[in-house]
Amino acid sequence: MKAITYARTGDSSVLQLTDRDVDEPGAGDVRVRVVLSGVNPTDWKRRSGASGQSLGFPELVPNQDGAGVVDAIGPDVTGFAVGDRVWVFMAQHQRPGGTAQEYVVLPATNVVPLPDGVGFAVGASLGVPAMTAHRALTVAEDWPARLAPGSLEGATVLVAGGAGAVGHAAIQLASWAGARVITTVSGPDKAALATAAGAHHVVNYKAGDAATAIRDIAPDGVDVIVEVAPAQNAALDAAVAKNRASIAIYANNGGDTLGLDIRANMMVNARYQFLILYTVGEEALRHAREDLTAAAAAGALGVGEDAGLPLHFFDLKETAAAHDAVEAGVTGKVLIRVGE
Template identity: 60%
Template sequence: MKAIIYRDNGSPDVLQLVERDRPAPGPGEVRVRVAVSGVNPTDWQARSGIAHRKLFPEITPHLDGAGVIDAVGECVDPGRVGQRVWLFMAAAGRPTGTAAEFTVVPADQAVPLPDEASFDVGASLGVPALTAHRALTVAEDGPRRLYPGALDGKIVLAAAGAGAVGHAVIQLARWAAATVISTVSSPEKAKLATAAGAHHVINYREGDPAAAVRAIAPDGVDIVAEVALGANLALDLAVLRTRGTIATYANEGGQTVELNVGQNMVLNTRLQFLVLYTAGPQARATAVEDVAAAVRDGALPVGEERGLPLVRFPLHRTADAHRALETGTVGKVLVDVTP
């Protein structure tokens, strides 16, 4: 089979297209013929070495993807062969991710994908959708599960609504009946956030964005899903309601944040940091169940007309896919693996 591998951390140039034996699933595992591989910032950060140390002599990257189960190991229902699935965390603690024609994952990390949902949708779920779910379910007085009506009466601020996670926050929050505000940095990105389903979109580079948010939510927002905590903290605190939650899944532009302790004490701010790797198996399992339900309801479509442009590369150009993501390409970067 064809696979992308790297043996050393470094630039995208360390990625190589090679031939490898088709892997065999072990007990509790399934083998998936990968159709589309999704690329996330975590993938290039792992390749570059800035995310964590390299654990294996040779690694096939990418956590997310979609395809068809073609073999199962012991203790897995053989009826799953032929099932369309979406994959998450395929390369987490394992040497083989989805940038290959076949990959092997634990059976519960291959989630059934409805026939009406494309492989593009499946490959775009994983990290973005599960992260968005986590951000929307950590508030002190909010739900721990998402379903239609779960966030009724709540106001969610999705920072960077044109990004993959921001897009998923908007869609899941809308599905759960929240009022959704999104902040963006340009008119082009405003169109994408609106297409994703945001009720209100605010360009934070124009006028007074805090006043604009407060005009919509005079009592403040309940949950902020944040991608750039250091840059946006002042705005977040200016619009957060008392006992509101800032759920931050990244800090684009820096790794340190200064907190005004008194201000946050008075607000009773809940500042929740989150990453899927350490969220715990129960949080991940419930997120998978809820995201799968949203997919069945058709609540997580992709494509430019749905607010998330798809930027595609063939398998042999996976290095270019990484470069595109690293240089700030807007949209979801996908690698087409097999027809």
């Protein structure tokens, strides 16, 4: 089979198109014929060595997320049949094989049925971004740990960077769950994307005082903040947080060190929750995959320009260019065509 591999960290030139044997699924495993592979920032960071992880294996296949068709089932696996359409996540976590290959073998817990009528592009766009968004929306002490229609009814959610992949998913999920959604963006083009995703209010943080604009929309403050740039936004978050608000931090855009005004946060009983999927625990992952599948089945997780997330397609042999596009900060979702 065709696969993209790398044997050392570095820039995208370390990625090579190779021929490999197709692995057999072991106990508890499912083999998936990959149709689309999704690329996330975590993928180029792992490949480049920026994440600080060692390879752990002589050779790796990149990319955590994807969608495809069940090709073979290992012993002790139930609930799947050959030919099932599925989405997959965290394929490269503690294993050498990501989704930038024609066939990938994964634990059955990382393989999720793709609902009827939901395309592979949606499936390959879930995984890390949407599961991260789900976690960010379910850590507040005053709101449910699961998402469903009505579960966030009455909540006001602020999504920082609503045109990014996680921000896009957070807008869609929060809106589906009944929240009023405010998002911040850097310009009119991204504002249009955030609105298409379902944001009720969009604030251009470069066009004035964002805290005042948010308070004008939500005088009592916001209940949940999905935060991509805590170093830059700490003062803004403290200024708009409602009493007992939750600030869920999933990235370090804008700096690696966070400084907090203790009194401002103390007076509103703010809760800061850092999160990363790889160590979040099986229960949180199970909640996310179940709720995301339900949201996708309901048509709440659309992708493409009209849904606020432009798609950028690359062929498998162009995986290096796909990684470069994500590293350069392309707006939208990068997908790699792997198979039919």
